[in-house]
Amino acid sequence: MLLNLGRSLTPSCLGPNEHLADGVAERAELAQRLAAQRATAALNQAHPHITFSLLHWVLDTWADDAAREVFRQGAALLADRYRQLGLGQLLPIDRVWVGVRSTQRDAFGGFHHPDQGYRHLQLASVITRYGRLSDARLSSPELVALDLLRSYAHDCLHFGSFREYRLQGGQVVRSRYGINRRDGNGRTYSAPDQADAGTTRNLGIVMEGATDREARTLAHTVAARLGLADRVEPADRLAFRDTTGQLEAADFDHVAPGVASRFNLAMASYERGVGARYRMFLTETGGTAADTLHGLIIAAMVGGDLSALTAWLDQRHGPRTFPRIFRSPAYTGPDPGE
Template sequence: MRPFHEGVELLRLRYRELGMTRLLPPERVVIGTESADTPAWGGFHHPNQGYRHLQMRALITMYGPLTSTPQNPSLAALDLLRSYAHDCLHYGSYRSYRLHDGEIVRSRYGVNFRRPDGRTYSAPDTVDTPGTRNLGVVMEGACDWEARAVTRRAAERCGIQEPGGLDRFAYRDSTGLLDIADVRQLTSRQRLSPQAGAARFLESMGRYTTAVNTRYAWFLDDAGPEEGAELHAEVLRALVSGSVSDLCTWLDVRHGPGEFLARFRAPSY
């Protein structure tokens, strides 16, 4: 568990810089280690894993075959760290709720807005777009970008080397090293593992990477090689505080007045 504990110390310092003073409490995290589904493969891309905002609870599964003992303990610890770091940011994100027609409705999450009838501030990205103009994708991408950066630093501190086989994809994914060639393999029709659960896990990894991480990387690259890190930090600070003023100012200075609205707001909103 050393990589996990090393990583938690790193993210505690980093998240404090972003304005987040409290991490997701461990007692609000449930970790699944076994499954009645024999071929089940756990990890960040396991079906239905993630943070539940209304219950304020994170559901995480152990990386690898869900048979009670991790097949690769170091990699399982890194995957756990990535999941926890990711869900900490969801837990720490600003949100507001309202009562609408007798139901609780989340009207605000981070820098994203939602009408009571369900209309969101941004329109979904089209399938063929390389980047994103959707605030939901931007926020999810920012959370995972940061979580993978922390995981990469923890792996370096602990001297964990890239393994072979399908574990190689999980290591590169958790540490933010997955490249275009890897994604092509993951999204091809080639079956990368004979184990059914592992094959589904890798397919899910490919879909998530294409829909979220690749688009968020394009979003940062579009700001310029030197300003991408600045923009990323602005997004995270806005996500935690709920204030978009600094992010709007940052965009306005570089692209002109009203850039946030012009870039992200859907006509239907």
């Protein structure tokens, strides 16, 4: 075995920070319905052309020792960092499916492959290895490992974030997720950002940005320790900069044609819509204490308690800063802490 990341901890119904809503008269029915949905949910229907393998099988069968070391060191750092953030249980690696081959000649895998990521209903993750999926060879094994590390670290936070489920009209609904929530009509607490926004006031973008900041910081640390930047092939340098959180706007002035072009375009869209907006939000709202604000956001996402986050915002920006920044006029439910 390469790693022991808790394969015996696979949850049967609820994740580590998932909850059934308090005061629900139909609590037993809610638990039964949620368990039934999770027992029958399918994972890979969106990718019929891709062959998937469990993450631990992928890691155990790698012949490249350098790639194995990338993931080994990253997993150790990951466990320590997330424990500090209040997340003691990582996403079990037997709940992570990795796309390793494709029958489509132009299929290109990695963090930005479409229709992948964590599935809260299935308590599982669907990801793909970086590179051409029609080719069994790993053209850049250490970058493949680093990209998988980023995806796994990213989805561990999604797995471990606070969730609340309740019954609504006889259906199971996710009424709270991290620092976000929905009202009785299904409206989210914050409205979507404008398409050309340079920053964000949307809690979904804030949480996604915070999650990937953690994942990319971890990848950057491992890459620096192992000196990976000096060994990246020219064709993979953009992906390396993305994985390690070093992208700049000029990186996307020209996207070279080829199999990876759609992947790079998806990378650019994600960076502009999530990464860059979250960084600007931290700068605007946190100033020189941006790292402190980021830590408070992550802690609130994991534990579901927003009191430290809202108190910090109020101290710096005045009373009720959180609803002033984020609350949509269409939302009719309670504010955090109410």
